Amino acid sequence: MNNPLKYTDPDGNFWFISPQIGFGKGGFSLGLEIGIGFKGFASISVSAGYNFKSDQGYWSVQGSALGIYAGYGSSGWFAGAGLRHPSGVSLGWGYSQAGGWNAGIGFGRNAGNFSGAAGIGWSENGGFDWGVSAGYSIIFDVPVQELVVQGGVDGSKTLAERYNSSPEAEFNDQLLEERMKSDYGVSVGTFGIQEITTKTGDRYTMNSSGTYQNRKGKTVAGYYSRQDRSLHVSPMYTNATDVLFRATAGHELIHAFHHYKFGVNMNARFSERVAYQYSYNVYMRAGLITSALGTLSNAASYGYWGYYPSGYKYPNIWKR
Numbered sequence: 001m002n003n004p005l006k007y008t009d010p011d012g013n014f015w016f017i018s019p020q021i022g023f024g025k026g027g028f029s030l031g032l033e034i035g036i037g038f039k040g041f042a043s044i045s046v047s048a049g050y051n052f053k054s055d056q057g058y059w060s061v062q063g064s065a066l067g068i069y070a071g072y073g074s075s076g077w078f079a080g081a082g083l084r085h086p087s088g089v090s091l092g093w094g095y096s097q098a099g100g101w102n103a104g105i106g107f108g109r110n111a112g113n114f115s116g117a118a119g120i121g122w123s124e125n126g127g128f129d130w131g132v133s134a135g136y137s138i139i140f141d142v143p144v145q146e147l148v149v150q151g152g153v154d155g156s157k158t159l160a161e162r163y164n165s166s167p168e169a170e171f172n173d174q175l176l177e178e179r180m181k182s183d184y185g186v187s188v189g190t191f192g193i194q195e196i197t198t199k200t201g202d203r204y205t206m207n208s209s210g211t212y213q214n215r216k217g218k219t220v221a222g223y224y225s226r227q228d229r230s231l232h233v234s235p236m237y238t239n240a241t242d243v244l245f246r247a248t249a250g251h252e253l254i255h256a257f258h259h260y261k262f263g264v265n266m267n268a269r270f271s272e273r274v275a276y277q278y279s280y281n282v283y284m285r286a287g288l289i290t291s292a293l294g295t296l297s298n299a300a301s302y303g304y305w306g307y308y309p310s311g312y313k314y315p316n317i318w319k320r
Contacts (some may be wrong), residue, residue, distance in 0.1 A: 027053020
């Protein structure tokens, strides 16, 4: 099926490998896609596979940016555009050397790294078509979603390693789990979260004040890793007042919620915009104007303040 709906718009710089299986009017096929995504707006990939009905292999090289795609393969060149609603409904249209003008509508969802889709389409030279597909994306160097805060001192890898193996870390982890359960009704397993911890990962050091520091030297209050689905809140903010804790823990919980909802199609920029707005609102409701403005300033400096689709809104129960 010449499917104008099949375009990728991943977020963050990372490599991905996606084995795929499909079935439709054109028969049964197996394929593999390998590519790289660039900072939330574009991707470049190479695809190859085999169709059992036609007893032929196929290949293509394609790129996409903001829903516009183009490429060249065993059936010639192709180009078009697509729109995807957060609900999973997609619309697409385009032109290909083999099929002429084409259009289609489909529906797809993700569960973690697994994805599935079904759709119908029409092409000028082939008429109406249909197909279903499924895939699994293996992603390398998945970026984390973090809350950058102002201030802090230089971090130490040694200090982080000592903390991670200390009784203090175990105590703080228990406290964090209790506060997440009490404030948000969330525990390990909710939204696919595999770990809730105050310990650092390989990407971070820790400073003497009990906050994390990333590889760019920025002080980080907490972060969520999409690679292993772990939610981290630094020791300082785990033991902080209710306002400071919620501004941090709720921020990272929003990323976990979006990752669970959208899977590999989660847009990091939209998720950060929602999360930073949440932290800003927590400070404003508490009358901490300086903290709110500092959060807004940090968000704006990274491009994390502005529009996001309605599908990225978080549950009303967290709005306090």
